Amino acid sequence: MKFAYRFSNLLGTVYRCGNLNFTCDGNSVISPVGNRVTVFDLKNNKSDTLPLATRYNIKCVGLSPDGRLAIIVDEGGDALLASLVCRAVLHRFHFKGAVHSVSFSPDGRKFVVTKGNLAQMYHAPGRKREFNAFVLDKTYFGPYDETTCIDWTDDSRCFAVGSKDMSTWVFGAERWDNLIYYALGGHKDAIVGCFFESSSLDLYTLSQDGALCVWQCDTPPEGLRLKAPAGWKADLLQREGEDEDEDEDGAERETTIRGKAAPAAEEQRGKVQYSRVAKYFFNKEGDFNHLTAAAYHKKVHLLVTGFASGIFHLHELPEFNLIHSLSISDQRVSSIAINGSGDWIAFGCSGLGQLLVWEWQSESYVLKQQGHFNSMVSLAYSPDGQYIVTGGDDSKVKVWNTLSGFCFITFTEHSSGVTGVTFTTTGYVIVTSSMDGTVRAFDLHRYRNFRTFTSPRPTQFSCVAVDSSGDIVSAGAQDSFEILIWSMQTGRLLDVLSGHEGPISGLCFNPMKSVLASASWDRTVRLWDMADSWRTTETLALTSDALAVTFRPDGAELAVATLNSQITFWDPESAAQTGSVEGRHDLKTGRKELDKTTAKHSAKGKAFTTLCYSADGRSILAGGMSKFVCIYHVKEQILRKKFEISCNLSLDAMEEFLNRRKMTEFGNLALIDQDATEEGGVTIPLPGVKKGRCWAATTTEGLLIYSLDARMLFDPFELDTSVTPAQIRAALCQRDFTRAILMAFRLNERKLLQEALESVPWDEIGVISSSLPDVYVEKVLEFLASSFEESRHLEFYLIWTQKLLMVHGQQLKSRVGTLLPAVQFLQKSIQRHWDDVSKLCDWNRYNMQYALAVSKQRGLKRPLEPPGGEEEADAPEDGDGSLRLLRRGPGDADGPLA
Known part of the structure; x- marks a missing residue:
C-alpha cells in the first residue's frame, strides 16, 4: 500500500x-x-x-x-x-x-x-x-x-x-x-x-x-x-x-x-x-x-461597518442613509469584504471562528459556517467515507461533507464536552458520548436526536462504541469505572459491566464476533462476551495504563496504546501478545512556555491516545499529544512514515527549546502578557482515523485531511520510451483499444486515460475488460472511482465497473487486502450518485402521484352539473394549473410549474 x-x-x-x-x-x-x-x-x-x-x-x-x-x-x-x-x-x-x-x-x-x-x-x-x-x-x-x-x-x-x-x-x-x-x-x-x-x-x-x-x-x-x-x-x-524602454518591469531606485x-x-x-x-x-x-x-464598494457607494457587539450597518454614501442593520454574532466583527458586483458581503468573527456571506438585497445567507470554537477532540468516518462527524469540548456535534468541505448539520443537545463519536454500520446513525452523563443517537435522515441513553446514577462517559449490527450501544464511565450497555431499538439499559479498577479509556467491538474490548487506566484490557451473559472471557495484563484499544478489520488482532509510549498487539483468541512498537522516540513533543522541564525530560504527551488500523490491516495509524502522526507496519513493527501535522509557531509547545529572550527578571513573558491566550494557543490531542485512501486528524488548527488523491501528480507506471501520446492515439485509430489503454495507464496522464477509456464502444467493454491484465484492474478501478466525482458519463462508467468486477471477480478475491481501499473509494463515489438520483426519482414520483390524484379528483367532479353551464365545463380549468401542466407542450415556458 x-x-x-x-x-x-x-x-x-x-x-x-x-x-x-x-x-x-x-x-x-x-x-x-x-x-x-x-x-x-x-x-x-x-x-x-x-x-x-x-x-x-x-x-x-x-x-x-x-x-x-x-x-x-x-x-x-x-x-x-x-x-x-x-x-x-x-x-x-x-x-x-x-x-x-x-x-x-x-x-x-x-x-x-x-x-x-x-x-x-x-x-x-x-x-x-x-x-x-x-x-x-x-x-x-x-x-x-x-x-x-x-x-x-x-x-x-x-x-x-x-x-x-x-x-x-x-x-x-x-x-x-x-x-x-x-x-x-x-x-x-x-x-x-x-x-x-x-x-x-x-x-x-x-x-x-x-x-x-x-x-x-x-x-x-x-x-x-x-x-x-x-x-x-x-x-x-x-x-x-x-x-x-528595454524592460518595462525595470526597478526604480529606492526613495x-x-x-x-x-x-x-x-x-x-x-x-x-x-x-x-x-x-x-x-x-x-x-x-x-x-x-x-x-469595507466600501465604490461603484454602488455601499459602506459596510462592523462593531464589537457583532452588529453590522449598511449605509449609502455620501448621504449616509442607513439601508440595513443586523446582528450576526455576539462577538466582534473582525473583517469585512464585498464582492465585485456589490451583492455579497463576507464577515469574519475571530472570537467564535465564524464566516458568513450575506446577500443584502434579498437579506439571506449565502454561506454560514462555524467550526468548533473550543477543542475538537474526536472524529469518525462514515462507512462510505462521504461524511465525517466531529465532537468538541464546546458540547457540539458537527457533520462534515468530505467532498464539499462544509458542515451541513450541527447537533447541540449535549450540555457538556463530547468525548466520543461513532457511526453505525448503516452510516445514517451517529452515537455520541459526553461528560454530561448521556449517550445520544442522532438520525441523519431527519436530523434529530431520537435516542438518549442515561445511567441509573449520574456519571461521566469517556468513550462510546456500537457493535456491527447497530443494536448494542456501550459507553465507558470515567468516575464509576463501569461499562453500560443499552439496546438501540428500545433504549433500555441491558447491563452494567463491572470489574475495572480505573477509568475506562477506550471501547471497541470485534467486527466479526460478539466480543467487546475495554481498556482502562488499571493496566488491563478486558474482553467481554456478548453472547454469554456479558462475562469476562480474557483479561490482558499491561505494563502501563491503557489509553486506546482497537480491533483489526478482520477481528483477528487487537492493538492497545499504553501510557509508556508503546503499542502492543494481542491475539484475542489465545490472549497472547504477538508484538509491540516503541513510539517514544517518534513522538517528539515540544516544550510549553510554562513548563519547568525540558522537552527531552518531559513525560507529557509521549504516548499515543488514539489508534486505527488501515483497511488491509497491515499498518496502524497512531496519534497523540504531539505534532506528529505515525504509521507503523504491524508485522515488521517498524515506522513506515511520520507526518508533521502543523508547523504553526503561534501555537504553544511547537518548539523543542524555548526562546530565552522571553525570560525576564519578572518571570516568563507568557505570564505577563494578557493577550497570550487570546488565540487559544494550547495544543490538544490529535485523534485520527484512517479509511483507505485518506485519513483525518483533529488538531488545534481544525480537522486535517490527508489523501492519496493529490492534484497535479505525475506517477508513470512501467514507462519506457515507446509510450507516447502519439502512439496511444494511433492505437485508438487502429481500434486496438487494449494496447491503447495499457499504454495510457503506463503514461498515467488523466486526459489520455479518459480519452482511451471513452473511445471504447459500450458493446465492446466486456471484451476489453477480459483482456486487461490483473495488475491493471486496480488502476482502472481507481480511475473509475475518481471519474465518478466529476464526469457526467455515469452509465458508461457503471458498465465499465460492472464488467471489470464480473470478469475479474475471482482474481480480485485473492488480493482483497490490497484492493479494499480502491473498492471503498469506488463504493463511496457510486453511493453519492445513488443518493442524488434516488432523491430526484422520489421527488418526480411524488409529483406524478400528486398530479394523477388531482386529475382523478377533477375527473370525478366533471359529470356533476357545473355552476356555469356546458360552455364553462368545456373550458380549460385554471385552479392550481395541474391539468394545464399535463397538457402543456415542451415549448411552453410559462405557467405554474411548482
Missing part, C-alpha cells in the same frame, strides 16, 4: 484571524485559517485549502487585481508569494517587522505594505521569472503610531494610509508636483478604514469611536502634475527611462518620502487641498460598541 499521503483539505475551522478577500469573479471567498488559506467556492459549494503554510498565524492577505497572485503575510513578517492558479509558493520574503496590511494597486504594477509607522511601496512581481520578486520602490514616513489600513485610487496614482495616531495620510505613488503627502485629522480615535471615492481624490475616513469624516479634494485626479527632475536626478531618470503633520504655508501653496465637508456618527449601543471593521 502506498503512503504518499499529502495534505488535502482543512475542515472544522473556517476563519481564524486576518482579512477576507473575494476573488475577481466574486464567486469565492479567500479566508485565512490559522497559518493556512482556504478558498470557499460559493457557486459550486466547495471549499479547498491551499497546500501551503506559514510559520505563524496569517495576519493579512493581498490579492492581485487579476486574481492570479496572492501575498500572504504572517504575524512574524514572513511573506509568501503564492500562485492561486497552480496552488504553489513562487517566492518567500521577510519584511523585517510585523506587517499590518498589504494592498495591490488597481493596475497591478505596485503594492503597498504597512508596518510600524511607515508604508513601503514595492514593484509587484511580473509574470516572468525573477531573482527577487519584491523590489522596494519608496518608503513613506509620516504617522507617529502604527498604521492600520490602505486604500488606492482607481487610477493607482495615490494611496491613503490610516494610523492609530488618529490621522490619515494621502501619499502620491508617483513624483507629483502638487501632491507629495497630505495629513488629515479630525478624529478622536484610531483609524479603522479609509476609502477613496470612485474616480476621485475625495476620501472617507472611519475611526474606532464610530465617526465618519467626508473629505473633499479641490483637485481631480487628472490635475496631478508630474514633478520635473533636475540635476543628477534628471540624468539618473533618463538612464532609468532607457532601461525601462524616501518624509511627511509632516503640519507643513508650512509656503509648502502648501499651489498644492492639493482637502476640506472636511461632513462628519457623521454611528448609533452606539453601549460603551463597548466600537467600530472594528469596515
Whole structure:
C-alpha cells in the first residue's frame, strides 16, 4: 500500500484571524485559517485549502487585481508569494517587522505594505521569472503610531494610509508636483478604514469611536502634475527611462518620502487641498460598541461597518442613509469584504471562528459556517467515507461533507464536552458520548436526536462504541469505572459491566464476533462476551495504563496504546501478545512556555491516545499529544512514515527549546502578557482515523485531511520510451483499444486515460475488460472511482465497473487486502450518485402521484352539473394549473410549474 499521503483539505475551522478577500469573479471567498488559506467556492459549494503554510498565524492577505497572485503575510513578517492558479509558493520574503496590511494597486504594477509607522511601496512581481520578486520602490514616513489600513485610487496614482495616531495620510505613488503627502485629522480615535471615492481624490475616513469624516479634494485626479527632475536626478531618470524602454518591469531606485503633520504655508501653496465637508456618527449601543471593521464598494457607494457587539450597518454614501442593520454574532466583527458586483458581503468573527456571506438585497445567507470554537477532540468516518462527524469540548456535534468541505448539520443537545463519536454500520446513525452523563443517537435522515441513553446514577462517559449490527450501544464511565450497555431499538439499559479498577479509556467491538474490548487506566484490557451473559472471557495484563484499544478489520488482532509510549498487539483468541512498537522516540513533543522541564525530560504527551488500523490491516495509524502522526507496519513493527501535522509557531509547545529572550527578571513573558491566550494557543490531542485512501486528524488548527488523491501528480507506471501520446492515439485509430489503454495507464496522464477509456464502444467493454491484465484492474478501478466525482458519463462508467468486477471477480478475491481501499473509494463515489438520483426519482414520483390524484379528483367532479353551464365545463380549468401542466407542450415556458 502506498503512503504518499499529502495534505488535502482543512475542515472544522473556517476563519481564524486576518482579512477576507473575494476573488475577481466574486464567486469565492479567500479566508485565512490559522497559518493556512482556504478558498470557499460559493457557486459550486466547495471549499479547498491551499497546500501551503506559514510559520505563524496569517495576519493579512493581498490579492492581485487579476486574481492570479496572492501575498500572504504572517504575524512574524514572513511573506509568501503564492500562485492561486497552480496552488504553489513562487517566492518567500521577510519584511523585517510585523506587517499590518498589504494592498495591490488597481493596475497591478505596485503594492503597498504597512508596518510600524511607515508604508513601503514595492514593484509587484511580473509574470516572468525573477531573482527577487519584491523590489522596494519608496518608503513613506509620516504617522507617529502604527498604521492600520490602505486604500488606492482607481487610477493607482495615490494611496491613503490610516494610523492609530488618529490621522490619515494621502501619499502620491508617483513624483507629483502638487501632491507629495497630505495629513488629515479630525478624529478622536484610531483609524479603522479609509476609502477613496470612485474616480476621485475625495476620501472617507472611519475611526474606532464610530465617526465618519467626508473629505473633499479641490483637485481631480487628472490635475496631478508630474514633478520635473533636475540635476543628477534628471540624468539618473533618463538612464532609468532607457532601461525601462528595454524592460518595462525595470526597478526604480529606492526613495524616501518624509511627511509632516503640519507643513508650512509656503509648502502648501499651489498644492492639493482637502476640506472636511461632513462628519457623521454611528448609533452606539453601549460603551463597548466600537467600530472594528469596515469595507466600501465604490461603484454602488455601499459602506459596510462592523462593531464589537457583532452588529453590522449598511449605509449609502455620501448621504449616509442607513439601508440595513443586523446582528450576526455576539462577538466582534473582525473583517469585512464585498464582492465585485456589490451583492455579497463576507464577515469574519475571530472570537467564535465564524464566516458568513450575506446577500443584502434579498437579506439571506449565502454561506454560514462555524467550526468548533473550543477543542475538537474526536472524529469518525462514515462507512462510505462521504461524511465525517466531529465532537468538541464546546458540547457540539458537527457533520462534515468530505467532498464539499462544509458542515451541513450541527447537533447541540449535549450540555457538556463530547468525548466520543461513532457511526453505525448503516452510516445514517451517529452515537455520541459526553461528560454530561448521556449517550445520544442522532438520525441523519431527519436530523434529530431520537435516542438518549442515561445511567441509573449520574456519571461521566469517556468513550462510546456500537457493535456491527447497530443494536448494542456501550459507553465507558470515567468516575464509576463501569461499562453500560443499552439496546438501540428500545433504549433500555441491558447491563452494567463491572470489574475495572480505573477509568475506562477506550471501547471497541470485534467486527466479526460478539466480543467487546475495554481498556482502562488499571493496566488491563478486558474482553467481554456478548453472547454469554456479558462475562469476562480474557483479561490482558499491561505494563502501563491503557489509553486506546482497537480491533483489526478482520477481528483477528487487537492493538492497545499504553501510557509508556508503546503499542502492543494481542491475539484475542489465545490472549497472547504477538508484538509491540516503541513510539517514544517518534513522538517528539515540544516544550510549553510554562513548563519547568525540558522537552527531552518531559513525560507529557509521549504516548499515543488514539489508534486505527488501515483497511488491509497491515499498518496502524497512531496519534497523540504531539505534532506528529505515525504509521507503523504491524508485522515488521517498524515506522513506515511520520507526518508533521502543523508547523504553526503561534501555537504553544511547537518548539523543542524555548526562546530565552522571553525570560525576564519578572518571570516568563507568557505570564505577563494578557493577550497570550487570546488565540487559544494550547495544543490538544490529535485523534485520527484512517479509511483507505485518506485519513483525518483533529488538531488545534481544525480537522486535517490527508489523501492519496493529490492534484497535479505525475506517477508513470512501467514507462519506457515507446509510450507516447502519439502512439496511444494511433492505437485508438487502429481500434486496438487494449494496447491503447495499457499504454495510457503506463503514461498515467488523466486526459489520455479518459480519452482511451471513452473511445471504447459500450458493446465492446466486456471484451476489453477480459483482456486487461490483473495488475491493471486496480488502476482502472481507481480511475473509475475518481471519474465518478466529476464526469457526467455515469452509465458508461457503471458498465465499465460492472464488467471489470464480473470478469475479474475471482482474481480480485485473492488480493482483497490490497484492493479494499480502491473498492471503498469506488463504493463511496457510486453511493453519492445513488443518493442524488434516488432523491430526484422520489421527488418526480411524488409529483406524478400528486398530479394523477388531482386529475382523478377533477375527473370525478366533471359529470356533476357545473355552476356555469356546458360552455364553462368545456373550458380549460385554471385552479392550481395541474391539468394545464399535463397538457402543456415542451415549448411552453410559462405557467405554474411548482
